[in-house]
Amino acid sequence: MTKPITCFKAYDIRGELNSQLDEATAYRIGYAFAEELKAKTVVVGSDVRLTSTPLKLALSAGLIDAGANVTDIGMAGTEEIYFATKHLGVDGGIEVTASHNPINYNGMKLVKADSVPISGDTGLNAIKERAEQLTDEAVSQRLAYYTQGETIDADAFYNGHAHIKVSHLTDTGSYVEDSCMSAYVDHMLSYVNLDSFTPLKIVVNAGNGAAGPALDAIEAELASRQVPISFIKVHHEADGTFPHGIPNPLLPENRADTADAVIKHNADFGVAWDGDFDRCFLFDASGNFIEGYYIVGLLAAAFIEKNQDSKIIYDPRVFWNTEDIVANAGGTPIKSKTGHAFIKERMRKEDAVYGGEMSAHHYFRDFAYCDSGMIPWLLIAELVCVKKQSLASMVKARIEAFPSSGEINSKLKDADAALERATSKYKPLATVIDTTDGLGLEFDTWRFNLRKSNTEPVIRLNVESRGDIALMEEKTAELLSVIRDE
Template identity: 85%
Template sequence: MATPITCFKAYDIRGELNSQLTEEVAYRIGYAFAQELNAKTVVVGSDVRLTSTPLKLALSAGLIDAGATVTDIGMAGTEEIYFATKHLGVDGGIEVTASHNPINYNGMKLVKAGSVPISGDTGLNAIKEKAEALGDDYVSERLAHYTNGVTIDADAFFNSTAHVNEVKLSNTGKYAVKSCMSDYVSHMLSYVNLSNFTPLKVVVNAGNGAAGPALDAIEKEMKSQGVPIEFIKVHHDADGTFPNGIPNPLLPENRADTADAVKASGADFGIAWDGDFDRCFLFDADGEFIEGYYIVGLLAEAFIEKNTDSKIIYDPRVYWNTEDIVANAGGTPIKSKTGHAFIKERMRKEDAVYGGEMSAHHYFRDFAYCDSGMIPWLLIAELVCVKKQTLASMVKARIEAFPSSGEINSKLKDADAALERVTSKYKPQASVIDTTDGLGLEFGNWRFNLRKSNTEPVIRLNVESKGDIALMEEKTEALLTLIRDE
């Protein structure tokens, strides 16, 4: 009978430590990954969580036993794995990370050669089946060979920074540690013209996550080339205990430290990253948080200025601002279903230069169509310098032109019933019906998108209007009342 594994999700692996995700599960995943992809070379990395290194090493043991040679790039963000997988020309890459999930969770993000994503129907389900099929005795025996039987004790990790499980991989001949940082930094800086930069002061908040070392390396290279930029560093040093909370700037309660530092230092703008820094979040000079939706428009504009016939991919939750910017700049706007696998697939199909989601995921053709949390702020910084405008002034006009509610989640007893209530009332009046992702309805000068969560009884609402904040707020309130009327 197969050993059930419950940490596989639609696009990645996430689970609670000791119950859903253990070293044995990590070993199984590594073995199955190499088997399913017939992978002979795999690059691995891990975020700063105290449990990430031992999980990564158990994963590597499974990869090695299945015939793969492993290159470990050490503590790294997810995008460093994306970069290394393509740059090194290996058969696959795995980042051990739980990103912004609670401290008692961890997970993995997996890609094929060329950093092509692996999702449920493109290999993830098959990896799960192969992982479950491995015999329990075999897994225990092989893992003990590497670890002497020592396994993760979550309580020990949470109460002490000293407990690190030593997995003996160096004597296998199939495991090596290698840094790709220098090449990664060169690639990041290739997206901007450093001669365009004028003096800037920028607050950077790594949230005690993995972004700190990468930012330091970028800063060193920029200064060596005479770029007049000053970084004010907040919660910069990597610390797997996350003394300042889990890095998740999407939560309003996690934004104050960045906002306060921007105001106190008189910075031009601020940046905060999540735990594996595949997303970045921006603050203007007044410390105001900028919704990811409006950053999509700015980045689209930045690419079109460099190449006027650029194709831009965007998600269907809110899009009037993006469509307006892209069309007026001479680019081609293309709508895609929400989610990294769908965005990346559509970008490859269209050969689009950039794709953006309101959730602060930004994708780049020259970055293997993958998302990055470093490229966006570099492009925004260059745009601020070239346009000689503040970030606030660039965004303010767009917010006034297309005000948005932001994504509002409602946890319900019956999400299907709520969706039906909204559909029955609003669909007959709609001038445009869009089912690219969820229910999207337009009514002349306002529109909304309503989507069900795939994993919980939650409805996600986004409302926007054309230049009418009061209308947007009125329609948002009416929709929420109907959605929550159980």
């Protein structure tokens, strides 16, 4: 029995390097994954972090020792694993990534066959238990074989030195490399009608993450089909040291480089991604950041236009705009608890064509109900061309009709007490009480959602109103005063 493994979270694996996640832990996870799923074929990939390849190779060694044949798609984004898992028809897929977490972290995202997510109660806890059952002696022996006796040095690992020898992976089992990139690009472009595209100039900011190579492949295919799109690339080269900071455009301080490039180059719009590019963030032609909430409504309307009577899944933090758009377009709006596992589960249950979260996660039925950071900007580009409207003009009226605060986080000593203060003050006055996810209270002309973080003493607030920005701002300030009154 080993000491408890502490990098398993509710929906994925994330941990501090060396102390929580190292090559030995990755080996354990690979072995346990194949054992628990009885997986004979598994696809693996890794983001640009220096430690991602070493972890992926150790993970592969564990998979192979448990009897799985491994296909490595190389440096890739999470959605490329989602695609490859379904495309190759394998028993599961694992992406080594820490997404937007600090540089001293890494992690993994795991799926079953058909890219069905694995979370705590759908297999992740069982994998953890199996991983902890492997003895230290057995793990050390197998790692000694795969490293050809090389001592695993923590500092070398942290700096991207892969101790596992690929030659020994192929000696022991089946380990092959196949990027699946051509098929992935074809699938991405299947969501739009390329004949409808008019000339566009788009700023793209990969943040030195995994999006760059995928975008290059899409760009090459667009050029071969003579689609008139040109790209201005910002922080494009993959670089695991992240010289311009961890890519997370959800943070306002990380948006200036994209916004400035849009203005400088007179682009039609801008796109920025997080590290593993399962989220994309959009900027209008003036460099203004467009909240993900309004992109959800835009894409929902586009899908309903193409697929009448479509079901659309959305999260409960802010939704009046989405509900209004979907209902007026003839679709069916369906509320789901926040989080990719819940959204995907509800989409499968309802066979919904599209799902969106305000956090810039967008889910697609034809993409195995998974989230993609490439499909949304392609759809937006198509809308700009077909409607002959700018991105700003397409969302302007919606922002005015349903102004929102964006998500505001408050770190507190006692999050439960803050939630109770807000409940006591506002619940007796509410016309609608919604506990789908946290506390959601509606009034005649405004509403709010208040959620506790699962991992830290933080309260997350979202406020929106019906066409009254001053009211939204007033209620936001009022709520923050109540929440933070410790």
